[in-house]
Amino acid sequence: MKYTEDHEWLRVEGDLIVVGITEHAATQLGDVVFVELPETETMVASGDEVVVIESVKAASDILAPVDGEIVEVNAKLVDAPGLVNDDPLGAAWFFKIKVDDLAVLDQFMDEDEYNDLIG
Amino acid sequence: MAGSSCRNGAGLLSKSGFGRGSGLSDPKLKRLGLHDLHTALGGKMVPFAGYEMPVQYPAGVMKEHLHTRSAAGLFDVSHMGQVILRPKTGMAALALAFEAMMPVDVAGLAQGRQRYGLFTNDAGGILDDLMFANRGDHFFVVVNAACKEADVAHMQAHLGAVADVQYVENRALLALQGPKAGDVLARLIPETATMRFMDVARPVWNGVELWISRSGYTGEDGFEISLPDPEAEPFAKALLAEPEVLPIGLGARDSLRLEAGLCLYGHDIDTTTSPVEAALTWATQKSRRTGGARQGGFPGAARILTELASGPTRQRVGLRPETRAPMREGTELFTQSGDPVGSVTSGGFSPSVEAPVAMGYVLRSNAAIGTVLMGEVRGKRLPVTVCELPFHPTSYKR
Structure with missing residues (x-):
């Protein structure tokens, strides 16, 4: 598992990268009440806002961590946004992105480095 | 769908919730008397109206909100301004002068009762909303934190000839709200059991005088309790020791008042909105309306009475x-x-x-x-x- 400075986790699944948010982020956001997902087959660039996530407190964005194509989204989150708080590292993945080269993951933090960041 | 999004975002935890982004490093931020209790309870402190305030506790906004609706929540609202208006020449003269600041019936407010009021300006806009109580030989007023200095100056200017305008220092203000609030408070202070909505009383608890109103800003039954700073922590702890009571932060206070349809000054009402536009016509009693015994005579009366008659x-x-x-x-x-x-x-x-x-x-x-x-x-x-x-x-x- 890799981590971004924007509190996303990245997990490899075949030739795809699965993206979710960390437990730290879910806790900081508070109770999530709304999730808006991107359309599949969308080409995104690193830094694009691809997901809108709203807690009782405020609206936030999840950014595309890398350039690629959104190939699958977790539609369950639309009807059950609370999953983000209940199981941020598992059931509440947001989207799967197809990249040219998985080596793009090398730039991101490992778990120890991420824990230092939020420490 | 081809191409990439043109939006380039700010990221997950960078946008504002309550106070996020402005930080607690501002040396001008004031601390509440109960600051140490809030942090001991796990309160997340954020800047709000010049104070470090608990936005939520570990339960989180959603649970705190629902707990207040089903049991009882304790809120620290000590940032709000407490003011005493002590008459120089009698309550009647003060009531009429106070009434001349608001499209509200002050002279008709019975002793021991509280009422919602609005300071208006000459254009009919709202300078602040407030609660005021007739305590027999004086009025007790509670105003919004962000407006309190301006409100005191405004009252001094309009009432200085007929009242001593005394800003109350060193008293905390707590709100106990929810369907169990009445049971809980009666356990500590039995005489509160007979209070009705908008009654005020000054019972004694552990040797100190509490200033209590049966009111609040959540839509629930409940109380607001003013008490000397040194007694605030033992009193708050006594309430929190009751099984029905949880501490509630600003986040849930905001969602509770929104559900109750209540206005937040600076957001839903301000100097550009009139009381009629704000759908606060219920706050203007008949006596102050056209044809009433003491019609008009408040700042912005021309606009407000016209809007009452023909709509905003x-x-x-x-x-x-x-x-x-x-x-x-x-x-x-x-x-x-x-x-x-x-x-x-x-x-x-x-x-x-x-x-x-x-x-x-x-x-x-x-x-x-x-x-x-x-x-x-x-x-x-x-x-x-x-x-x-x-x-x-x-x-x-x-």
């Missing part, structure tokens, strides 16, 4: 977004054919309704209950229906 051009309404997307403050509103009609002034997710709710101002021609408008959220226009307020029924002990 725009008015505050309840709004129910039809999709799950919350419509927050600033969301622009349009007719279905695309004409702008107003904007949202407060909005979010309602834990009790389990859906997004909002309030805002729309042109009167679009204010009828059931009117479907469009609210623009992140560039998309989504349906939103004008509805009655409050979103959650109030349960005051009248």
